[in-house]
Structures are given as structure tokens and as C-alpha cells.
Amino acid sequence: MTVDASxxxxxxxxxxxxxxxxxxTSVSRYFGGERERLSVGMQQRIQASAERLGYRPNQxxxxxKGGHSRLIGMVMADIRNxxxxxxxxxxxxxxxxxxxxxxxxxxxxxxxxxxxxxxLLTSYRVEGLIINAAGHPSRELSALADRGTxxxxxxxTLSDYDAxxxxxxxxxxxxxxxxxxxxxxxxxxLYVSEPPSQASSRQTRLERFHQQxxxxxxxxxxVTLDLIDETQRLDNAIDDFLADATHSDSxxxxxxxxxxxxxxVARTLVRHGVELGNVGLMGIDELPWAELVGPGITTLAxxxxxxxxxxxxxxxxxxxxxxxxxxxxxxxxxxxxNARGSTQRHER
Amino acid sequence: MTVDASxxxxxxxxxxxxxxxxxxTSVSRYFGGERERLSVGMQQRIQASAERLGYRPNQxxxxxKGGHSRLIGMVMADIRNxxxxxxxxxxxxxxxxxxxxxxxxxxxxxxxxxxxxxxLLTSYRVEGLIINAAGHPSRELSALADRGTxxxxxxxTLSDYDAxxxxxxxxxxxxxxxxxxxxxxxxxxLYVSEPPSQASSRQTRLERFHQQxxxxxxxxxxVTLDLIDETQRLDNAIDDFLADATHSDSxxxxxxxxxxxxxxVARTLVRHGVELGNVGLMGIDELPWAELVGPGITTLAxxxxxxxxxxxxxxxxxxxxxxxxxxxxxxxxxxxxNARGSTQRHER
DNA sequence: ATGATCAATGGGACCGTTCCCATTATAGCC
DNA sequence: GGCTATAATGGGAACGGTCCCATTGATCAT
Numbered sequence: 219m220t221v222d223a224s225x226x227x228x229x230x231x232x233x234x235x236x237x238x239x240x241x242x243t244s245v246s247r248y249f250g251g252e253r254e255r256l257s258v259g260m261q262q263r264i265q266a267s268a269e270r271l272g273y274r275p276n277q278x279x280x281x282x283k284g285g286h287s288r289l290i291g292m293v294m295a296d297i298r299n300x301x302x303x304x305x306x307x308x309x310x311x312x313x314x315x316x317x318x319x320x321x322x323x324x325x326x327x328x329x330x331x332x333x334x335x336x337x338l339l340t341s342y343r344v345e346g347l348i349i350n351a352a353g354h355p356s357r358e359l360s361a362l363a364d365r366g367t368x369x370x371x372x373x374x375t376l377s378d379y380d381a382x383x384x385x386x387x388x389x390x391x392x393x394x395x396x397x398x399x400x401x402x403x404x405x406x407x408l409y410v411s412e413p414p415s416q417a418s419s420r421q422t423r424l425e426r427f428h429q430q431x432x433x434x435x436x437x438x439x440x441v442t443l444d445l446i447d448e449t450q451r452l453d454n455a456i457d458d459f460l461a462d463a464t465h466s467d468s469x470x471x472x473x474x475x476x477x478x479x480x481x482x483v484a485r486t487l488v489r490h491g492v493e494l495g496n497v498g499l500m501g502i503d504e505l506p507w508a509e510l511v512g513p514g515i516t517t518l519a520x521x522x523x524x525x526x527x528x529x530x531x532x533x534x535x536x537x538x539x540x541x542x543x544x545x546x547x548x549x550x551x552x553x554x555x556n557a558r559g560s561t562q563r564h565e566r
Numbered sequence: 567m568t569v570d571a572s573x574x575x576x577x578x579x580x581x582x583x584x585x586x587x588x589x590x591t592s593v594s595r596y597f598g599g600e601r602e603r604l605s606v607g608m609q610q611r612i613q614a615s616a617e618r619l620g621y622r623p624n625q626x627x628x629x630x631k632g633g634h635s636r637l638i639g640m641v642m643a644d645i646r647n648x649x650x651x652x653x654x655x656x657x658x659x660x661x662x663x664x665x666x667x668x669x670x671x672x673x674x675x676x677x678x679x680x681x682x683x684x685x686l687l688t689s690y691r692v693e694g695l696i697i698n699a700a701g702h703p704s705r706e707l708s709a710l711a712d713r714g715t716x717x718x719x720x721x722x723t724l725s726d727y728d729a730x731x732x733x734x735x736x737x738x739x740x741x742x743x744x745x746x747x748x749x750x751x752x753x754x755x756l757y758v759s760e761p762p763s764q765a766s767s768r769q770t771r772l773e774r775f776h777q778q779x780x781x782x783x784x785x786x787x788x789v790t791l792d793l794i795d796e797t798q799r800l801d802n803a804i805d806d807f808l809a810d811a812t813h814s815d816s817x818x819x820x821x822x823x824x825x826x827x828x829x830x831v832a833r834t835l836v837r838h839g840v841e842l843g844n845v846g847l848m849g850i851d852e853l854p855w856a857e858l859v860g861p862g863i864t865t866l867a868x869x870x871x872x873x874x875x876x877x878x879x880x881x882x883x884x885x886x887x888x889x890x891x892x893x894x895x896x897x898x899x900x901x902x903x904n905a906r907g908s909t910q911r912h913e914r
Numbered sequence: 915a916t917g918a919t920c921a922a923t924g925g926g927a928c929c930g931t932t933c934c935c936a937t938t939a940t941a942g943c944c
Numbered sequence: 945g946g947c948t949a950t951a952a953t954g955g956g957a958a959c960g961g962t963c964c965c966a967t968t969g970a971t972c973a974t
Contacts, residue, residue, distance in 0.1 A: 230930055255952070277689040278635060282929090510859045595923095
């Protein structure tokens with residue numbers, strides 16, 4: 219591709235107006251949602267000129283005077299988490315339906331990156347924010363919220379915030395998992411999670427696991443770790459769990475707190491030649507490949523695409539709430555059990 | 567969260583200037599990269615006022631007069647494709663290092679969505695564009711390119727475009743796959759692809775497959791299909807391939823054109839109780855779960871994170887090329903073979 | 915002493931668009 | 945006929961910042 223020194227710059231409203239023989243205000247009306255206020259003849263002249271000149275509105279100029287950036291910020295803790303991908307897809311589709319653009323920022327679970335991204339989104343004057351990020355509200359987030367930027371928390375709650383939340387019902391998810399594992403005959407469980415301090419949903423799941431063990435006549439233990447540098451520790455924890463002689467007559471199962479953990483645990487079990495089902499394995503969140511591993515891995519699926527959509531819808535409703543009378547909502551979706559062979563014990 | 571009727575609006579440069587007792591030009595200099603032109607005392611006064619007032623620059627105003635939106639558009643054919651996810655991650659990181667924001671648009675392989683997204687990115691005056699999308703250049707894309715917007719094609723070429731390209735070396739990838747399958751003793755192959763008309767890389771892989779069969783003393787057949795509504799057709803094609811009596815004494819293998827196909831084929835084979843290795847299975851692109859399925863699925867991995875980074879770096883170099891003397895480049899990365907059990911035949 | 919250069923600072927114009935008020939012509943009602 | 949309302953259209957100011965030219969004072973060289 220050769221860059222030509224005589225590149226025609228992007229046409230402006232003034233140029234279209236001059237070409238069509240009308241005022242710039244009429245052209246602005248044509249493109250700005252007031253087309254019906256113009257005579258048919260004028261509309262046609264404007265359309266012809268705009269097309270001839272290849273006019274495209276400058277959203278930055280519009281945003282400056284009109285006050286609308288048409289941008290929605292989405293701050294994600296980990297875009298490579300399978301959960302994030304589907305949520306983003308749903309959110310992006312919902313934005314598009316409203317003529318909005320989604321700006322996705324990835325924090326890799328780092329609060330410093332989160333602050334940077336929030337500052338950047340502020341500089342673009344985003345019209346709303348979807349937050350799926352670290353556990354503590356930053357000053358940057360507070361400033362945005364204080365200034366009235368609509369905010370929806372995605373799969374998170376923040377302790378100092380009474381904000382709209384769209385998420386999986388974590389308690390129901392853990393209850394359903396424990397029910398299933400108990401029904402399938404497992405009695406001693408290991409719950410594996412990424413660091414709970416990074417996300418309230420992880421904390422809620424972990425707490426619920428502990429709380430509900432006795433109710434389900436189950437015993438259990440937990441391990442939390444950072445998958446970036448603690449894979450060895452996971453291996454050891456699983457080995458210890460499987461070798462635990464004090465529970466040698468209790469059928470054992472491992473419950474994984476999210477998709478990233480399910481993958482890591484499955485790797486460890488397969489590498490150690492563990493027969494799935496004999497040792498139960500279940501993961502929170504569906505994974506497209508879960509049915510392929512051994513006898514199939516049992517999962518509790520969240521409706522992720524739907525959650526992404528709901529987050530945008532909730533945000534747009536919050537944006538319409540000019541006088542602040544709409545109470546905060548927690549929209550919690552139930553998980554759906556996909557029972558597969560990894561939670562079927564063999565008679566022997 | 568309660569919306570307070572007395573929300574302080576975002577502070578402007580004029581307010582900071584008034585508070586610090588300086589001119590707006592000085593404040594602009596402070597935040598606009600000319601800080602060293604100000605006396606130390608003035609810098610401190612500005613900093614204190616900006617912090618007190620919670621000032622954040624308005625990128626829209628900056629973009630309007632200064633001519634820089636600081637946005638990079640990235641148009642992806644399918645954000646749920648595993649390839650896309652890692653590339654996006656790498657690209658986003660590279661953007662961040664340069665103080666740029668990545669705006670990701672997902673087309674779901676639909677040319678109409680692509681046109682819409684390009685128009686939208688134009689309206690934001692993006693400073694560059696990474697394109698990984700449908701096969702035909704649109705008028706919208708032509709207009710952007712003609713106007714001098716830097717452009718990098720990602721895993722694609724466009725027939726009418728002499729643009730920078732960053733991609734896997736598709737020919738090397740197919741050659742490596744055929745080498746491996748031939749070395750492992752397979753003699754009759756099925757190549758499965760998503761529709762080649764949607765992406766030049768698919769077309770290149772398909773053509774190379776046909777071209778190189780004889781060179782490798784292999785025979786083969788191909789099937790191309792849209793995974794959205796042709797799963798049954800895939801099942802049938804695989805059944806026919808496996809039942810093909812004219813090649814009953816040639817060990818058979820299936821080569822999958824991308825990660826989405828690998829998942830779909832693996833599902834079919836596992837569901838039909840096919841023993842991997844007995845029938846070979848290999849996929850272009852690494853998948854995090856590939857090692858977990860049966861004896862492990864052999865893959866040819868692209869360095870996806872690196873490709874995403876390279877795309878941004880290439881784009882930024884193109885942007886610096888004011889006088890158009892930098893020739894177009896095709897930056898092609900080699901795949902790396904991950905041999906696993908799915909391409910190991912059993913003696914029997 | 916004079917002239918040139920540079921550091922430091924500031925004000926006005928501008929960027930592309932929207933918003934707001936103004937004008938003109940026409941139609942309908944009293 | 946006069947008055948009011950409405951459709952259609954337009955021009956100027958403003959949005960928040962950048963850019964460009966101007967000014968002032970200090971320093972250095974001749």
C-alpha cells in the first residue's frame with residue numbers, strides 16, 4: 219500500500235453543506251436524528267453530496283458538543299478466561315443494537331492496570347461502565363461513579379458499592395454442585411479456586427462451599443492458588459487429597475471454582491492417570507471441550523452470552539434513571555447442570 | 567448506588583488554570599507532553615490543582631484539534647475462535663504500551679457487520695486498523711485506506727490490497743502437518759475447513775493441502791462447511807471418510823483447518839467411539855485442552871500472542887511512514903509441532 | 915550600548931459538530 | 945384583514961482542548 223501525498227481528507231459537514239447548497243445546520247439535522255424536519259428535496263441533495271464526498275460524522279466532535287461519546291467501557295479481569303469471552307460477545311452484540319461501541323480493557327487481574335484503564339476510559343468520557351475486575355474499588359472508580367457514570371458490576375460485588383450486579387448465583391451454583399456430588403455418592407471433596415481476594419464471586423463460592431458441607435453430609439478441604447506460578451502447588455494439593463488416608467473409605471471428588479481451574483485440574487488428573495468418575499471431577503462453568511475429556515467432565519454452566527447482554531441492558535436502564543429512583547438490582551442467573559461421566563462412580 | 571442531583575461535572579482545563587492561577591495553555595502543556603517547558607513552580611501548582619479538581623483530559627476534545635484519537639480499531643471475524651482471543655490479548659498489551667486503546671469489533675464472519683463496524687471506526691477517526699475479517703475488501707475499507715489510515719491485515723490477505731500482513735505461514739503449516747502425518751504412517755487424509763471464501767488463510771491452507779498431497783505420497787479429500795448449521799454434514803463426511811472402502815488399506819487421518827474445526831471433529835470422533843491414533847487427528851492451532859483428549863491431540867501451534875503484538879508494532883511503523891517509502895511486508899510466523907497420541911498409530 | 919537568541923508564559927483562533935435562537939413563508943382561525 | 949402557530953431553514957456561539965503567534969525578560973556576543 220502506497221501512501222499518496224494528495225490524500226483527500228475526511229469531508230466535513232461544512233463541505234457537504236457547501237456542495238449541497240444548504241446550511242451546516244441542515245446537514246447536522248440530516249445525520250443527527252432530525253431528518254424528518256427537512257424537506258424531501260433537501261434530504262436528497264444532502265444525501266447525494268454526502269455520498270459523493272464520502273462523508274462520515276466525526277464522533278469526537280459530536281461527543282464534545284453533544285455530550286455523548288457513544289462508548290461503553292468494559293473492564294475485564296482476564297479476557298482469556300472462557301467466561302469472559304462469551305460475556306464479551308453478548309455485550310458487544312447488545313451494544314451494537316443500540317449504536318454504541320464497546321471498549322474492552324483487560325487488567326490481567328492487576329489493580330494498577332485497572333486504574334490505568336479507568337483513567338483512560340474517563341478520558342474518552344464513556345457513557346457507562348461494565349466492571350469485572352479486582353476486588354477493591356479504586357479512587358478512579360469512585361470518581362466515575364460519583365460523577366454519575368452508570369455502572370454495572372459483572373460477576374462481582376464491591377463491598378463499598380450498592381451497584382447493579384449481573385452474575386451467576388454463586389450460592390445456588392455451589393449448592394447444586396454439592397447436591398450433585400452427594401447424590402452421585404461422593405463424600406469427601408476438594409474445592410480448588412483462583413485467589414478469592416481477586417474477586418468477590420470466588421470468595422462467595424468458597425464460603426458457600428464451607429458453609430454447606432455439613433448440610434450435605436459431606437466433608438471437604440480447599441486450596442486457593444494463582445495459576446500463573448503455582449501449578450506445582452496444585453499438583454501437590456491434588457496428590458495429598460487423593461492420598462489422604464483419613465478419608466480412604468470416602469469416595470472423593472474435586473470441585474473446580476472456574477474454567478481456568480477445571481482445565482488445570484483436568485491436566486493434573488490426566489497426567490497422573492487418574493480415572494475420572496473413580497475420582498469425581500466437576501467444574502463451575504461450561505467449557506466447549508468438557509465432553510471430550512475421558513468420560514466427559516461434569517459442569518455447571520452459566521448463561522454467559524445472556525449475562526453479557528443483560529449487563530448492557532441493565533446499564534442502559536441505569537443511564538435512563540435520571541432522577542435516581544431506580545433501586546440497585548442484583549440479577550442472578552441460575553447455573554445449569556451438565557452431568558457427564560466424571561461424576562459417575564463405577565461399581566467395584 | 568444513588569445518583570446525586572448535585573454531581574460535580576468533570577473539571578476542564580480552564581478550571582484547573584483558574585485554580586492554579588495560570589493560563590489554559592500552560593495546563594495543556596503540562597498534560598500534553600510539554601511539561602519540561604514549564605517552570606518547576608508552575609508544574610507543581612498545576613499538579614496540585616488538577617489533583618484537587620479530579621481533572622482528566624477529554625480525549626475527544628484533544629482528538630478534535632490535535633488530530634489524534636489514540637484509538638486503534640481491530641476488526642475480528644470471530645472473537646470466540648481460540649486464535650482470536652490470544653491475538654487480541656497480545657494486541658491489547660502492545661497498544662497499552664503506546665498509550666493507545668484498542669477498539670475490538672466482532673463481525674461473526676458477516677460482511678454487513680464488517681461494513682457497519684468500519685463506518686463506526688471511521689466516525690471515531692481511529693489511527694490505525696487491524697483487519698481479520700471477511701474475504702472481500704469493502705468500499706468502507708477502501709475509503710479508509712485511500713485516506714491514509716494505516717492498515718495491517720491479520721491472518722488474511724486481500725486480493726486488491728498490497729498491505730502489511732502478519733500471519734502464520736500457512737504453506738509451511740500445511741507442509742509441516744503433511745510431513746508429520748506421512749512420517750507417522752498415515753496415507754489417506756481428510757482435510758476439514760470452515761468456508762474458504764470467508765478468509766484467505768483458509769483458502770491458502772486448502773490449496774496447499776491439495777498441491778502437496780502427491781509430493782508427500784499421500785492421497786486425500788476435503789470438506790468445507792459452516793459450523794453454525796452444518797454439524798450433521800460434518801458427521802456424514804467423517805463417517806464416509808472412515809467407511810471409504812477404496813482406501814481401506816491406507817491408514818487414515820483427519821487434518822483440521824483451525825481450532826473451531828478441531829473441536830467439532832474431536833466431538834464427532836469421540837461420540838462415534840473412534841480410537842484416536844488408529845485414526846489420526848491433527849489440528850492447525852494449539853488448544854489449551856488438546857493434551858486432555860484421549861491420547862492427546864497433535865497440533866500445529868501459532869505464536870498467537872506474538873502475532874497480536876507484531877500486528878500493532880507493524881501498524882505503528884506504518885503510521886510513522888509519512889512519505890510512503892516503507893514497502894509492504896508479509897510477516898509470516900512458522901507453526902510449531904506439538905506431537906501427541908492422536909497421530910501415533912498402534913501396531914496391530 | 916545594541917542586537918540576537920532563548921526560556922517562559924499567555925491569548926486568540928481553530929478543530930467538527932450540536933444547540934439555541936432567529937427569520938421567513940404559509941396556513942388556519944377569529 | 946390581522947394574529948397565531950407551524951414548517952423549514954439558517955447563523956452564531958459553544959463544547960474542551962491544541963496550535964500558533966506574540967510578548968517579556970534575561971543572557972550572551974559584538
